[in-house]
Amino acid sequence: MNLAGINDGDLVLVRVQNHAEAGQKVVACLDSGTTIKELQRIGGFVFLLPRSTNHEHVPIMLSEDADIQGVVVATVPDFS
Secondary structure, three states: OHHHOOOOOOEEEEEEOOOOOOOOEEEEEEOOEEEEEEEEEEOOEEEEEOOOOOOOOOOEEOOOOOEEEEEEEEEEOOOO
16 A cells, blocks of 8 residues: 555554445455455445555455455554
């Protein structure tokens, strides 16, 4: 999510909630683990989009059993 201002080692402040609007950065629990991505709605489908220069990160189409845990409200950079 480095293109969205979240880099490795940063702290992320999350508002706990189970819903989000398009364009918000969300924490989502999936079968493969927990991730932070941008939520988008495209043609009746809901996607989690990576905002990253790492091409290994790919969009994820959400299934009905996906669990939104919260919305990112702030990022604290890692200055160490």
